[in-house]
Every structure is written in structure tokens, then in C-alpha cells.
Amino acid sequence: MTLEEVCDILEAEVVAGGNLCDIEIRTACGADLMSDVLAFSKSGAVLLTGLTNVHVIRTCEMVELAAICFVRGKRPPEETVRLAAADGLPLLMTGLPMFEACGRLYGRGLRGCSENGR
Amino acid sequence: MPSTRITKTQEMVYEMKVGEVMTRQVITVRPDVPMSRLRGILRQNRISGLPVLDGQRLVGLISLEDFIKWLADRAEDGPIRQRMTQHLEKVSEDDPLVLAVGKFDKSGLGRLPVVDRNDPTKLLGILTKGDVIEGLLKKLEIDYQQEQIRRHRTAHVFFEDVQADRTALVLQYDVKGQDFGQAGASSSRLKQTLHRLGVGPNLVRRVAIASFEAEMNLVVFTSGGTLRAKIQPETLLLEAADSGPGIADIACALEPGYSTAPDWVRELGFGAGMGLPNIRKSCDRFEIDSALGKGTRLTASFFVNENFHDIS
Amino acid sequence: MTLADLVDALELQVRAGRARLEREVTGGYASDLLSDVIANGRPGDLWITLQKHVNTVAVASMKDLAAIVLVNGREPEEDTVRKAEAENIPVLVSRLPAFELAGRLCGLGVGRMG
Numbered sequence: 001m002t003l004e005e006v007c008d009i010l011e012a013e014v015v016a017g018g019n020l021c022d023i024e025i026r027t028a029c030g031a032d033l034m035s036d037v038l039a040f041s042k043s044g045a046v047l048l049t050g051l052t053n054v055h056v057i058r059t060c061e062m063v064e065l066a067a068i069c070f071v072r073g074k075r076p077p078e079e080t081v082r083l084a085a086a087d088g089l090p091l092l093m094t095g096l097p098m099f100e101a102c103g104r105l106y107g108r109g110l111r112g113c114s115e116n117g118r
Numbered sequence: 119m120p121s122t123r124i125t126k127t128q129e130m131v132y133e134m135k136v137g138e139v140m141t142r143q144v145i146t147v148r149p150d151v152p153m154s155r156l157r158g159i160l161r162q163n164r165i166s167g168l169p170v171l172d173g174q175r176l177v178g179l180i181s182l183e184d185f186i187k188w189l190a191d192r193a194e195d196g197p198i199r200q201r202m203t204q205h206l207e208k209v210s211e212d213d214p215l216v217l218a219v220g221k222f223d224k225s226g227l228g229r230l231p232v233v234d235r236n237d238p239t240k241l242l243g244i245l246t247k248g249d250v251i252e253g254l255l256k257k258l259e260i261d262y263q264q265e266q267i268r269r270h271r272t273a274h275v276f277f278e279d280v281q282a283d284r285t286a287l288v289l290q291y292d293v294k295g296q297d298f299g300q301a302g303a304s305s306s307r308l309k310q311t312l313h314r315l316g317v318g319p320n321l322v323r324r325v326a327i328a329s330f331e332a333e334m335n336l337v338v339f340t341s342g343g344t345l346r347a348k349i350q351p352e353t354l355l356l357e358a359a360d361s362g363p364g365i366a367d368i369a370c371a372l373e374p375g376y377s378t379a380p381d382w383v384r385e386l387g388f389g390a391g392m393g394l395p396n397i398r399k400s401c402d403r404f405e406i407d408s409a410l411g412k413g414t415r416l417t418a419s420f421f422v423n424e425n426f427h428d429i430s
Numbered sequence: 431m432t433l434a435d436l437v438d439a440l441e442l443q444v445r446a447g448r449a450r451l452e453r454e455v456t457g458g459y460a461s462d463l464l465s466d467v468i469a470n471g472r473p474g475d476l477w478i479t480l481q482k483h484v485n486t487v488a489v490a491s492m493k494d495l496a497a498i499v500l501v502n503g504r505e506p507e508e509d510t511v512r513k514a515e516a517e518n519i520p521v522l523v524s525r526l527p528a529f530e531l532a533g534r535l536c537g538l539g540v541g542r543m544g
Contacts, residue, residue: 028529029527029528029529030460030527030528030529030532031462031480031528032387032461032462032463032466033387033388033390033392033462033480033481034387034388035331035388035390035391035392035393035396036390036392036462036480036502038327038330038331038392038396039327039392039395039396039399040502040527043323048529049387050461050463050466051386051387051463053386053387054299054302055298055301055302055386055387055388056387058301058302058303058305058306058330059302059330061306061309062302062305062306062309062323062326062327062330063323063326063327064319064323072466072470097459097460097461097470098459098460098461098528098532099457099458099459099460099478099532099535099536099541100536100541102460102528102529102530102532102533102536103458103532103533103535103536103537103541104536105529105533106529106530106532106533106534106536106537107533107536107537111530112526112527112528112529112530112533113527113529374504375482375483375504375505375507376507377483381464381485384463384464384481385463385464385465387462387463390462390480390481391483
């Protein structure tokens with residue numbers, strides 16, 4: 001599905017990279033621990049996370065994730081938005097908790113990154 | 119990306135010359151050949167039009183359209199001279215393609231004779247719309263291949279073509295301890311540099327994961343250290359070294375989920391005990407040496423060749 | 431839906447708290463940040479996390495969560511199992527990643543009743 005569809009499904013607000021809404025999202029990953037993102041995510045995935053610090057952006061840069069959606073209504077600090085904009089990484093934010101955000105996307109056919117996928 | 123391709127093609131239409139894409143082996147016809155023989159000539163040569171030459175001089179162009187018109191008029195047979203197009207749009211060999219494209223558009227013709235700039239009756243070749251498209255496609259393909267070769271070469275320069283008994287390119291980053299704001303920045307710079315050197319994306323990703331985790335360890339647990347990437351023809355070595363405090367139980371530290379990180383680190387999304395296991399998982403060879411109070415040295419090796427050909 | 435139903439439906443492994451599997455699950459919460467769960471977890475929630483250390487049990491007990499499910503096949507630490515047995519908090523393990531497990535739980539209707 002496209003990032004725009006993800007945005008609609010999660011009733012999310014685009015915080016950065018609004019021009020990239022037509023990119024294709026292949027899988028999703030929900031985590032607050034960046035090591036797990038590094039270990040288990042696949043490039044091209046959207047990361048759902050409750051953390052908004054700059055390390056989330058750097059982590060995504062390392063594994064080439066397609067986009068980040070902050071959950072639980074957490075608005076990223078300016079520094080995070082700036083770094084994401086510089087990296088060309090789109091940011092969304094939704095008021096939904098992680099559990100429900102995963103549920104909605106999964107229900108619409110998006111799948112997770114399997115453990116073996118690197 | 120389609121948008122850059124179009125720009126690229128537009129650029130090429132300006133840069134490429136008619137002479138690069140025109141057909142030089144031209145089938146021609148004399149002006150006194152009767153119209154009734156035209157069909158056979160076109161059919162035999164599988165063309166839909168051709169220049170009319172009087173001796174060496176270009177005098178006109180005759181096409182299938184003219185032939186059909188002649189049939190429709192039920193006119194009597196006569197020499198081609200009487201039915202050919204005489205007022206010709208012509209181009210020169212050194213005209214840019216864009217000029218020819220403009221003339222195709224304006225005249226509605228399917229072909230343009232290419233003539234000597236100093237002698238407009240001297241025919242050098244013929245240019246059809248098909249020639250233009252084919253020429254552009256070939257050029258695009260060549261450009262694409264050259265691009266691939268260039269990218270391949272860059273990687274080669276550092277990994278295979280280096281001719282010396284001992285060669286290594288060392289990238290060193292100084293990592294400050296406890297400075298969480300900057301944590302990860304060195305790995306980010308290393309990753310970008312490896313990309314520019316033409317290292318395959320899969321290998322870059324693996325090195326980046328290891329480097330990021332190693333950098334986090336330096337920041338969280340030590341008062342600082344260095345991160346070095348040593349690029350050799352066969353191997354990429356990633357080294358993280360610090361001068362303390364050292365790891366008490368390495369076997370435990372390698373256990374996924376084992377962590378001695380304080381809670382504040384966990385709340386930042388780190389310290390979940392996956393750092394060393396992640397590094398070990400992403401590299402081909404893993405070594406770690408640590409002495410309490412002295413420091414830790416970690417070496418992760420990545421074998422270049424297996425991952426080398428995934429440049430994409 | 432009870433914990434036992436979910437254990438069956440999602441092939442979860444039970445590592446502690448077997449005695450309390452009849453408990454009703456009224457919602458789900460996925461988070462790896464303890465402070466977040468302390469702030470937002472609701473009684474009866476199934477807590478999906480990658481955190482396997484012993485502090486999770488204290489949080490689950492304090493917030494009266496239905497159970498802790500570790501994802502990606504992560505196994506609880508010994509301390510965690512011991513404390514969980516003592517506090518009677520079920521600890522389960524799933525091979526699925528958090529996204530997938532939360533997705534399937536929602537598909538089973540968990541989270542739409544509370």
C-alpha cells in the first residue's frame with residue numbers, strides 16, 4: 001500500500017516529507033527498542049514507534065526504512081523533524097496507541113517483518 | 119525514475135546530432151521511373167518513401183502516400199518526377215536532433231533527407247522518426263551501461279583493483295562517551311561514505327547495523343572511544359575500541375536480551391541487550407576482547423566478495 | 431476471550447503463571463517503554479513487548495495487566511520467570527513480531543471490548 005493509505009488508515013498527520021506520500025510501503029514493524037528495529041526490520045518498511053528522539057531517525061537511516069509513524073500522539077521534537085527532512089524520511093504521527101495502529105494496518109493487509117528478514 | 123529519464127531524453131535531443139542516428143545506406147529512385155513501378159520498389163525494400171535523385175542531385179521525395187494519391191486520382195502512369203514532393207524540409211548532419219524533431223512536427227513528414235550543409239542537393243542520408251527513437255534508446259542504454267560500469271569500477275578501485283602488497287583505507291571516527299545527542303552520527307557518516315565508495319547496499323546495511331550498535335555501546339557504557347572501518351581488498355573490518363570500564367562477563371553480554379544498561383537508557387529505546395548479538399549476527403567474523411578496568415576491543419569482519427556483486 | 435483461548439489461537443508458549451490462564455483479556459497494549467505502560471496500560475490488557483527483564487513483572491503487577499507476551503521468540507530471563515510465578519503474572523512467548531501479533535489479536539476482536 002502507499003504511504004498515503006497508511007496515513008488514512010491511521011488517521012495520521014504528516015509531520016515531514018509530505019511530498020513522498022506515494023511511496024510504496026511493503027511491510028511494517030512496531031517497536032520502541034531500536035536494537036530490535038536494527039535486528040528485525042526490512043528496508044522499505046514503515047516503523048511504528050512511540051519514541052521520537054533523533055536516534056530513531058538514525059536507526060531508520062541505517063536500515064533504510066521507508067517511513068516512520070509515531071504512535072500514542074507523540075509529537076517529535078524539532079530536531080528529529082529536521083534530521084528526517086535532511087534524510088528525506090517521511091514522518092507521520094497518529095493519536096492511536098501502538099496496539100491499535102498495528103491492528104488497523106494488519107487488518108488492511110500489511111504484514112510484519114519476519115524474524116529472519118534482514 | 120520516469121521523471122529523470124524524460125529530462126535525460128530531453129537533454130539528449132539537444133546534445134545528439136542528426137549524423138549519429140541517420141541511415142547512411144539510402145535507397146533512392148530516379149525521377150524518370152514510372153509511378154507504376156513505385157509499389158514494387160517500396161515493397162521490396164520494406165520502406166514507405168525514398169529520395170529521388172537526378173544523377174547525384176537530390177530533386178525530391180516520393181512516398182507511399184504519393185502513390186496512394188496517384189491511385190485515388192486514377193491518373194495515367196507517368197514519371198515519379200510529376201508526383202514527388204519537391205519543396206523539401208532538409209537537415210544537415212551536424213544539426214541537433216531537436217531541430218529534426220521540430221521539422222517532423224511542422225511538416226508532418228515521416229522522413230527528412232540529410233544533405234551537405236554547403237550543397238543542399240548533395241544527399242548524405244535519410245532520417246526517419248524511427249531512427250530518432252532508436253538512436254535515443256540506444257544512447258540511453260549505453261549511458262545506463264556506462265553508469266553501471268562506472269559504479270562497478272568505483273567499488274573495484276577499493277576492493278579488487280588495488281595493486282599493492284598491503285592496502286587499506288581507514289576511516290576513523292572519534293566517539294564521545296555519554297553524549298547521547300550525537301550518538302549514531304558517526305555511523306551515519308560512515309554509512310554515507312561507504313555508499314559513495316560504491317560498496318554494495320547489502321554490505322553497507324550490515325556494516326551500518328554493526329557500527330551503529332558499537333557506537334551506542336561506546337556512548338552508553340564508556341567515556342568514549344574510536345570507531346574504525348578498515349577497508350581492504352577482501353575484507354571490511356569494523357573496530358570499536360575504548361579504554362574502559364570493560365565487560366565483566368562476555369558470554370552473558372553476547373546472550374540476546376542480557377543487559378546492564380540503566381533504565382534511562384532503556385527508556386530511550388536502547389539497552390535492551392541486543393547490541394552485541396546484533397553485531398555478531400550482521401558480520402561474518404566476530405571477535406571481542408575485554409578486560410575490566412582496561413577496556414574493550416571489538417572487531418567485526420565482513421567478507422567483501424560474497425556481497426560485492428549485489429551492486430544494484 | 432480468555433488467555434487460554436489466545437494461547438490456543440496464536441500458539442503462544444506459556445513460561446509462567448499457568449494458574450491464571452482463565453483470566454479474561456479485555457484489551458491489548460504494545461510498548462517496550464516501561465514508563466509508557468505505567469502511564470497508559472489498563473487492567474486486563476495483554477501487554478506485547480520485547481522487554482524480558484524482571485522489571486516488566488513489577489509493572490504488569492502494578493497495573494493489573496492480564497499477561498506479558500514476549501515477541502520475536504524472545505525468552506524471559508530466569509529472574510523474570512521466578513518473579514512472575516511469585517506474583518502470579520502469566521508470561522507468554524510468541525514467535526511473531528509485535529506488529530503481526532497485535533494485528534492478529536485485533537483480528538480476533540481483542541481490544542474492541544474495552
